[in-house]
Amino acid sequence: MMDNKIKEIEKILQEHEYKLTKPRIKMIELFLERSDHLCPEEIYNKIKHESISLPTVYRNILVFKDLGIIKETNINNENVYELNMFSEKRLHMHFHCKRCGQIIEYNNREIFNHMIKQQQYIEAQFGDIVENYSVVFDGICHLCRQQEE
Amino acid sequence: MMDNKIKEIEKILQEHEYKLTKPRIKMIELFLERSDHLCPEEIYNKIKHESISLPTVYRNILVFKDLGIIKETNINNENVYELNMFSEKRLHMHFHCKRCGQIIEYNNREIFNHMIKQQQYIEAQFGDIVENYSVVFDGICHLCRQQEE
DNA sequence: CTTGATGCAAAGGATTTGCACAAAT
DNA sequence: ATTTGTGCAAATCCTTTGCATCAAG
Numbered sequence: 001m002m003d004n005k006i007k008e009i010e011k012i013l014q015e016h017e018y019k020l021t022k023p024r025i026k027m028i029e030l031f032l033e034r035s036d037h038l039c040p041e042e043i044y045n046k047i048k049h050e051s052i053s054l055p056t057v058y059r060n061i062l063v064f065k066d067l068g069i070i071k072e073t074n075i076n077n078e079n080v081y082e083l084n085m086f087s088e089k090r091l092h093m094h095f096h097c098k099r100c101g102q103i104i105e106y107n108n109r110e111i112f113n114h115m116i117k118q119q120q121y122i123e124a125q126f127g128d129i130v131e132n133y134s135v136v137f138d139g140i141c142h143l144c145r146q147q148e149e
Numbered sequence: 150m151m152d153n154k155i156k157e158i159e160k161i162l163q164e165h166e167y168k169l170t171k172p173r174i175k176m177i178e179l180f181l182e183r184s185d186h187l188c189p190e191e192i193y194n195k196i197k198h199e200s201i202s203l204p205t206v207y208r209n210i211l212v213f214k215d216l217g218i219i220k221e222t223n224i225n226n227e228n229v230y231e232l233n234m235f236s237e238k239r240l241h242m243h244f245h246c247k248r249c250g251q252i253i254e255y256n257n258r259e260i261f262n263h264m265i266k267q268q269q270y271i272e273a274q275f276g277d278i279v280e281n282y283s284v285v286f287d288g289i290c291h292l293c294r295q296q297e298e
Numbered sequence: 299c300t301t302g303a304t305g306c307a308a309a310g311g312a313t314t315t316g317c318a319c320a321a322a323t
Numbered sequence: 324a325t326t327t328g329t330g331c332a333a334a335t336c337c338t339t340t341g342c343a344t345c346a347a348g
Contacts, residue, residue: 017327018327018328019321019322019323019326019327019328020322020323021321021322021327021328021329022321023328023329024328040312040313041312051330052329052330053329053330053331054312054313054330055313055314055315055329055330055331056328056329056330058312058313058314059314059328059329060328074223074226077223077228079226095271095275095277095279097277098280104275104277106271106275108274110270110274111267111270111271114263114266114267114270115267117263118260118263118264119286121259121260121263122244122255122260122286125257125259126244126253126255126291127290127291127294128244128246128253128286128288128289128290128291129288129289129290129294130244130286130287130288131247131287131288131289132286132287132288133284133285133286133287134283134284134285134286134287135282135283135284135285136282136283137268137271137277137279137281137282137283138279138280138281138282138283139277139278139279139280139281140277140278140280141276141277141278142275142276142277145276145278163348166302167302167303168301168302168303168346168347168348169347169348170302170303170304170346170347171346172303172304173303189337189338190337200305201304201305202304202305202306203305203337203338204304204305204306204338204339204340205303205304205305207337207338207339208303208304208339209303
């Protein structure tokens with residue numbers, strides 16, 4: 001299951017003449033097992049016991065980002081990364097709660113459809129081809145609202 | 150015309166017990182006369198001959214941002230700022246061209262309506278209150294596409 | 299006159315780079 | 324064997340801070 005995904009990502013790396021090193025495999029495994037958003041420091045901390053250095057984390061983030069394996073989102077002036085491959089995680093609409101700092105990711109067809117329409121409209125109306133989008137809502141999340149009452 | 154806007158912004162500053170200093174006035178004038186997106190360095194360069202320091206630019210960006218006078222958007226790992234007040238500029242949907250680096254801002258009712266619907270859906274469905282949103286599309290802009298052919 | 303804002307210089311934090319060594323292909 | 328990747332340390336870049344001075348209310 002997850003093994004297939006690793007294999008698939010490894011194939012992409014090899015097709016682009018990147019070598020399959022231990023740090024890269026560890027990073028990919030981490031992205032596959034964690035579905036939340038990780039910043040470079042967190043990635044480093046989770047796998048440094050397997051021996052990896054922070055510069056290598058940064059260098060491989062660049063590689064994975066260029067290949068479309070991961071996606072970068074800037075939330076609250078911090079770059080966070082998540083898997084970009086595999087259909088369930090293609091939407092990338094985020095909500096950042098000002099109060100608790102939590103990042104919620106919406107994986108909802110309705111929301112997704114709105115975005116697709118938006119994209120199609122822009123392409124038709126202005127001729128700008130949308131390859132990617134980053135959407136970050138912020139405000140107060142439902143949990144913090146409950147605590148207010 | 151523009152004078153009224155300056156007065157309005159000055160009023161907000163004073164209501165919040167901020168002093169009306171020369172650097173602040175210069176920065177506000179700059180935001181009013183330029184409708185594009187400025188990074189801290191650019192703001193500094195445009196008005197440094199009027200004597201202002203880079204730390205002051207950063208400090209006042211914070212003040213203006215907190216008061217809702219300007220809006221921050223992270224595009225391509227760079228924070229850029231633009232006026233947030235005055236209705237014509239409340240929308241903030243950006244397109245960043247990977248090729249030429251240009252930032253296009255969409256000011257189009259259709260596009261806003263999509264966003265408003267999105268926001269209403271999220272609030273109704275999940276209870277997360279959206280106070281703000283940052284939308285950055287990226288891809289290839291219409292001008293770069295023409296040059297390709 | 300009192301308080302808050304500024305400039306300067308220095309500190310801080312995140313990210314990148316040079317280089318010698320190590321590990322993939 | 325050749326090339327690419329890595330770790331380390333240092334450099335760089337952007338942003339923030341401490342502090343003495345200045346200016347606004």
